[in-house]
Amino acid sequence: MRVLLVGGGGREHALALGLAGDPAVETLVAAPGNPGIAAVAQLREVTPTDPAAVAALAVEVAADLVVIGPEAPLVAGVADAVRAKGIAVFGPSAEAARLEGSKTFAKDVMTAAGVPTARAYTCEDAAAVARALDEFGAPYVVKDDGLAAGKGVVVTDDRAVAERHAAECGRVVIEEYLSGPEVSLFVVTDGEAAVPLLPAQDFKRVGDGDTGPNTGGMGAYTPLPWAPPNLVDDVMRDVVHPTLAELRRRGTPFAGLLYVGLAITPSGPRVIEFNARFGDPETQVVLALLETPLGGLLHAAATGTLGAHPPLRWRDGAAVTVVVAADGYPAGPRTGDVITGADRAGIIHAGTRRDADGTLRSAGGRVLCGTATGPDLAAARDAAYALVRDVDLAGSHHRTDIAAAAVDGRITIPG
Ligand code: AMP
16 A cells, blocks of 8 residues: 655654554655654655645645645645546545634534533634633633644633733634543444554643643553543443444545544543544554554544444553643744754654755744553653653753653542
8 A cells, every 4th residue: 555644743643653654555655744653754844725736736746645644734725636547545624624624614503413512602702702701711711623734722710801802803702611621432344344542631720730831742551551442432332333424414424534522520521622633642642552453443444434344452551641842832833953862763753854954943833742551551651751852952841740640640630
């Protein structure tokens, strides 16, 4: 199988490692890729959000499967353009990707499908914003309606901060605050059949103890020792299948990766958000434990044959990833700094570039992450931090408490 992988972040590096490790994948091309991906794939230049350009590249490299990593190409219709060339693609149509591209659309689908989620209003002016904030009270949850790379959400007790964010965004979704630990559940689907991966937890806030602003994600671990035993079955029954059925009913079936972000509240799991692609950095840990060949799984989802795919096999133990972020991230990351200690197994590249002389430099906010497995969560955590300690990048920062509460048994479901 010849595979074209679209994207160039940490998620795509993890996907590239999974695809390259599948014996059925003979050739792996990544566009644009990154210096980490370059070790396992041929790199090609492309603008990932240009549907015609990606489709043309898929034809040129004679791809049997195109895997689209990030959300922006999906929302731009890249999957549709590739499918129109008769090439199998892992990633939903632009219509179905609105599940991520518009918070209002997602809420509408959830309401129609009876999916448990926070009550919410879409607001377009200050009066509507004030009414919604009054109704729900603090803590206030204000979300930019459009794509914001995971950074369009403000959760705050400060009314003025909530109002300012709403004014800056224009159209926002304001919703009820959900309390309880968060879970990311990835579901591979061909629109009808759906296969859950291991649930993971990520760390959205920049600082230890969940302090500071939201980021794209500062670390992750899997599995979740504290999760209720029926969690995945319940979410498949109450969230995933009803949502997929509603999208089929609308004539826009969702095929690809359905990311379900949940809060485990006292009244059960509630959807915080849907995404239309693998999450970053949870992908790094989930795929580290997946033993089933990745290319075959994604190809089955892309060709409507997932129902005939054998059950997934998982490695024992746990996986942890710790993100190393650039100085100034998330507000204003500094780029161009030299990185050493990063060319080793377990380092996943996210925002890096390589000079002609081989020097590795930072090129984004989340620069790289140390990903490790171990017989248990504590061992995987220690191994991931050992990787991160060996990386040198001026001004960089990382959280020191990734997976700590789970290791120490401090995560409880309120109620
Ligand atoms: P989102 O981009 O929708 O995932 O939101 C980013 C983060 O904001 C989530 O991971 C949560 O930590 C937080 N968040 C979003 N919606 C809510 C909510 N309704 N209640 C509590 N926290 C929320």
